[in-house]
Amino acid sequence: MTRGKFIAFEGGEGAGKSTQARLLAEALSARGLTCVITREPGGTAGAEAIRALLLGTEGEGWHPRAEALLFAAARSDHVERLIVPALERGEWVICDRFVDSSRAYQGGGSGLSDAEVLDLHRIGSGGLLPDLTLLIEVSPPVVAARLAARDGDQADRIGGRDSAYHAAVAAAFRRFADAEPARFARIDGDGTADAVRSAVLAALEPLLP
Numbered sequence: 001m002t003r004g005k006f007i008a009f010e011g012g013e014g015a016g017k018s019t020q021a022r023l024l025a026e027a028l029s030a031r032g033l034t035c036v037i038t039r040e041p042g043g044t045a046g047a048e049a050i051r052a053l054l055l056g057t058e059g060e061g062w063h064p065r066a067e068a069l070l071f072a073a074a075r076s077d078h079v080e081r082l083i084v085p086a087l088e089r090g091e092w093v094i095c096d097r098f099v100d101s102s103r104a105y106q107g108g109g110s111g112l113s114d115a116e117v118l119d120l121h122r123i124g125s126g127g128l129l130p131d132l133t134l135l136i137e138v139s140p141p142v143v144a145a146r147l148a149a150r151d152g153d154q155a156d157r158i159g160g161r162d163s164a165y166h167a168a169v170a171a172a173f174r175r176f177a178d179a180e181p182a183r184f185a186r187i188d189g190d191g192t193a194d195a196v197r198s199a200v201l202a203a204l205e206p207l208l209p
């Protein structure tokens with residue numbers, strides 16, 4: 001049995017990652033590949049419970065180190081119970097965010113070093129990395145317009161942080177992509193969903209059977 005491929009979407013809020021994950025799953029299924037579509041934090045019952053703890057806006061919130069540990073714990077459960085078993089069955093796993101989000105948000109934005117975030121990932125998830133990480137990059141005015149158009153969408157605890165925090169997150173993602181060009185594809189997310197979908201499929205072409 002050939003191991004499946006692990007594809008992650010990354011980027012800031014309003015980048016269109018969830019839409020693109022769904023469109024990619026449809027395109028791969030049309031080619032006869034079995035896909036699992038999932039997200040972080042979340043994807044298993046335990047990780048979804050941790051998601052509610054992390055993103056809820058009740059109470060005083062988490063200290064940065066506790067926040068990083070909770071993301072790593074959610075990911076550990078997700079990797080162990082969902083991602084690795086699916087890959088071993090030969091399925092493709094398409095994940096809306098993975099460890100590079102922890103590196104960008106808890107590392108780049110919240111004061112832990114990149115090495116510390118990667119240590120937590122090694123302990124929790126054996127250091128698993130995607131075969132390809134699609135970084136969807138959207139310019140700030142386009143993000144602002146998209147977020148404003150999401151009717152009644154209240155920002156969560158992390159999405160609601162200030163623009164300097166989100167700018168640091170975007171800069172961190174760019175640094176990671178530049179440092180590991182073989183693992184990342186940078187995708188211009190300003191266009192229509194269809195244009196972005198074509199760019200995603202082109203970036204994925206070398207991995208297709």
Ligand code: TMP
Nearest residue numbers: 040041071097098101102105106158159
């Ligand atoms: P989203 O699923 O709507 O993108 O929301 C998840 C939020 O959690 C988003 O603000 C990014 C944040 N996040 C982190 O801070 N670290 C992580 O490791 C992950 C997966 C998400």
